[in-house]
Amino acid sequence: MLFTKVLKKDYLEIRDTNRVVYSVAYNDILYFTSNAPHILTIVTKDNSFDTREYTLEGLLQKLGVPFICCHKKFVINKEHLFYVDKYLKQLEVGEYDIPIGQTYLS
16 A cells, blocks of 8 residues: 555645644645744645644654755745745745745855
8 A cells, every 4th residue: 555655645734723624735835934933834826824733844854855945934845946046035936935045045
């Protein structure tokens, strides 16, 4: 069953701040951002919601390869990366402009 990917989950189950459980496909996630203390915002193609279930670093370790940290407050899905502007230090992910931190610029 592992070889046929029957047991492999390609979605993230996460609870929002109102304790509602969402199942979000990994390829629908555009980026994660940490806005307020202990609140993580997940932005998808169609929606966005807040959660207290994970930290940005903890979620990055759980998700793995297509997700990269580009700023201390942002993790993006590389599959939705459209444009990188090193001069303005910005990324275009979907329709959003995401800042690039000085540490992550290279």
